[in-house]
Amino acid sequence: xxxxxxxxxxxxxxxxxxxxxxxxxxxxxxxxxxxxxxxxxxxxxxxxxxxxxxxxxxxxxxxxxxxxxxxxxxxxxxxxxxxxxxxxxxxxxxxxxxxxxxxxxxxxxxxxxxxxxxxxxxxxxxxxxxxxxxxxxxxxxxxxxxxxxxxxxxxxxxxxxxxxxxxxxxxxxxxxxxxxxxxxxxxxxxxxxxxxxxxxxxxxxxxxxxxxxxxxxxxxxxxxxxxxxxxxxxxxxxxxxxxxxx
Amino acid sequence: xxxxxxxxxxxxxxxxxxxxxxxxxxxxxxxxxxxxxxxxxxxxxxxxxxxxxxxxxxxxxxx
Numbered sequence: 377x378x379x380x381x382x383x384x385x386x387x388x389x390x391x392x393x394x395x396x397x398x399x400x401x402x403x404x405x406x407x408x409x410x411x412x413x414x415x416x417x418x419x420x421x422x423x424x425x426x427x428x429x430x431x432x433x434x435x436x437x438x439x440x441x442x443x444x445x446x447x448x449x450x451x452x453x454x455x456x457x458x459x460x461x462x463x464x465x466x467x468x469x470x471x472x473x474x475x476x477x478x479x480x481x482x483x484x485x486x487x488x489x490x491x492x493x494x495x496x497x498x499x500x501x502x503x504x505x506x507x508x509x510x511x512x513x514x515x516x517x518x519x520x521x522x523x524x525x526x527x528x529x530x531x532x533x534x535x536x537x538x539x540x541x542x543x544x545x546x547x548x549x550x551x552x553x554x555x556x557x558x559x560x561x562x563x564x565x566x567x568x569x570x571x572x573x574x575x576x577x578x579x580x581x582x583x584x585x586x587x588x589x590x591x592x593x594x595x596x597x598x599x600x601x602x603x604x605x606x607x608x609x610x611x612x613x614x615x616x617x618x619x620x621x622x
Numbered sequence: 623x624x625x626x627x628x629x630x631x632x633x634x635x636x637x638x639x640x641x642x643x644x645x646x647x648x649x650x651x652x653x654x655x656x657x658x659x660x661x662x663x664x665x666x667x668x669x670x671x672x673x674x675x676x677x678x679x680x681x682x683x684x685x
Contacts, residue, residue, distance in 0.1 A: 433636055600654055606661040
């Protein structure tokens with residue numbers, strides 16, 4: 377069976393498909409996130425190397441921080457696709473991703489602050505990882521602000537897509553701020569990534585929560601895309617024929 | 623149970639983190655579905671208005 381992917385690049389045929397996918401992703405999100413957190417709180421040791429029980433912030437901290445970074449890449453992907461093919465739906469996806477990305481970035485900073493206070497004794501420090509993550513939040517906010525400042529949707533889409541592309545430079549900086557080959561070169565307060573050395577149960581809990589967060593992001597991005605479609609296409613004839621409107 | 627919530631004396635930090643995640647991750651889809659319902663309502667109203675306008679136009683044409 378071959379699927380005609382281009383069929384779904386039109387808002388009219390994508391809208392009902394997204395409506396069917398949202399409950400699936402939402403159920404997966406709830407099951408995986410709660411399952412991961414259950415495993416993280418009840419099946420893991422009370423200490424992680426020198427850290428006491430407060431290390432359990434790790435499950436939501438890593439999941440939100442990864443999503444913050446990945447969603448930016450996803451947003452730029454759709455923005456670039458929009459610039460190349462001039463497809464309306466790609467821009468709508470980019471727009472829908474930005475808000476969830478900003479929420480995830482804010483959550484990673486918030487949970488990081490609480491973890492930082494317990495393990496380092498400070499809520500905030502101008503350390504490379506934290507500073508670049510804060511810049512990422514400003515980039516998301518800049519994208520949203522620029523888009524809403526331009527009345528014409530098509531021009532807003534293109535202008536903010538360019539801004540998103542330029543901002544992509546921050547992603548490798550965030551990644552290498554704790555993963556650089558020479559630890560002295562990226563010496564910072566934030567510990568290095570040590571996923572390969574972590575206890576198996578903690579690793580399972582982290583990965584399950586991360587999978588849950590992915591599913592959650594798919595669900596809410598699809599929900600927001602559907603809202604954007606309705607907003608922008610409210611005068612089209614296909615919208616008037618929608619089952620929900622009868 | 624209270625021992626679990628105490629988190630070895632770090633309950634405040636753990637639950638403030640988990641709480642913020644829970645609040646935002648529940649609020650986001652709820653607000654989106656409220657917005658969706660509002661959009662549907664507005665489009666319905668717009669369609670009705672248009673239909674009544676078309677009706678009056680055709681009646682004036684007939685008379």
